[in-house]
Amino acid sequence: MNTRQEKLLAFAFITPSIIAIGIFVYGFIGWSLRVSLSSWRGLLPDYTWAGLSNFIGLFQDRRFLIDIQNTLIFTIFFLAASLVIGLLLAILIDRIKWAGNLFRGVFLFPMAVSFIVTGVAWRWLMNPATGSRISGLNLLFDNLGLDFLINNWHTTAPPWGIAFVVIPAVWQMSGFTMALYLSGIQSIPAELRESAKMDGANEFQVFRYIILPLLNPVTLSAVIILGHISLKIFDLIVAMSGKDLRLDVPSIYMWTTTFDGNNFARGAAIGILMLLGVALLVVPYLIYTNRTEIDV
């Protein structure tokens, strides 16, 4: 039996957080939306109504269209590579008896490192210079006689340069999908695999028809988590190429147009569009988990 006083106390416990989230998330989103509908282009706020003109302007803006293309290319390659490599590593680790924890630890450590650190290291690894200035992976390939692998990496001509930024992103995040899949695989009862084998299924069939379907929820989680990171990708690209327009994405456009160009209205519009993109991905998932959750 909860007394009235206890209920009040419970509410008092979470009120500060609710107010903070109310202001800093929902209030600020509303405020951003208002800025995105204004004519604020300068250091001083100007809330003159501009309707949807900032949004319409963005969809006629070549830079923004390239940003969307870059984000799509990046997201598709990033998701595909992270899922495939993560699943492969999980299967491999699941099969070995020794050193499983060592491998898991090594594959996961990049998760503890900042995207900025990753970007700084990889911009030297993926240095495109040739001839006497050759370095990084290109130099390594040259030394190993693998010259056919030498390439321009992220400085490759658009639109494919952005696809190479996926390499450091996968380096950083595939350990995460590996960990998700590994816990998924290890939670499958051994009897299930054994009985399928007794029924004459070979290893591949066990994987294809028993394990893989049971991993669908894991894949869904991974797509949501990695997908929203990918749509927001910012620091990694900034650290690798500064504000290079060829690797531009909405988050960088928002940053430069707002804080370098003082075009607050356009910056806010980009922020709102980014939010819409992420919400399309995440909101159905949140509603779904909220509904299926049995009072935990």
Added chain:
Amino acid sequence: MKARSLPRPGTLLVYALLIGFMLFYLLPIYLMFITGLKSFAEVNLRTMWNLPAGIQFDNFAAALERLLPNLINSLTLTIPAAIISSILGSLNGYVLSKWKFRGANLIFTLVLFGMFIPYQSVLIPLVQFMQRLGLYGGIPGLILVHVIYGIPITTLIFRNYYASVPGEVMAAARIDGADFLGIYRYIMIPLSLPGFVVVIIWQFTNIWNEFLFAVVLTNPANWPITVALNNLAGSQIVEWNVQMAGALLAAIPTLIVYVLLGRYFIRGLMAGALKG
């Protein structure tokens, strides 16, 4: 039948693949280490993969000279923010798991959404608001921002943690006369000490590594390490070897935490995956 002691060819292939992947994951760290340990005289792009002739700390000293104030800024930012975050998360998690009121699940979902938003969609009001509060430019303001935007993940981790405490424990404590605060103080807090470790480590790592809020909300004197490192890397004057040493310096605190307390870090990671 072959001798049992010999591993099967399939097993060897699995290990070979895993070792191959391990080399890929270790490559950047290896390069940062060997570059950092070379003397200035040895540094040359053409020989960047060669091992250092001896162990020198020229590069680390040069990087540290530039980045030490920022490393200190990062510590003064990260430690209080991580601790305050964990306290808030624990309070919220306790109420939202054990003292559910009408609409508690809806509130939880609304809070959780805050974890996914692109911060670009709140950035302009945030800067305006912090300027009006007089918190723009400094570390206290950045702490406040990290604590608030950390509420969703810390609440999620603690809520799941407390939800796993059986209802019988609550009921027994009630019979013994414990009230809302008593149960929190004498049952939940002691039971959730590992939860505090998970959350503090998670927030420490995230805030240490964060860039966007830091670059937008602090002035150069208060830059944390990520902003300073990015600035160093963008500079035409600073040599690549010093940049690499700086990157390693920026990574070392979170790597140490990972090596020592990796188990807890991974638990935070999995908690962030919601129902994973």
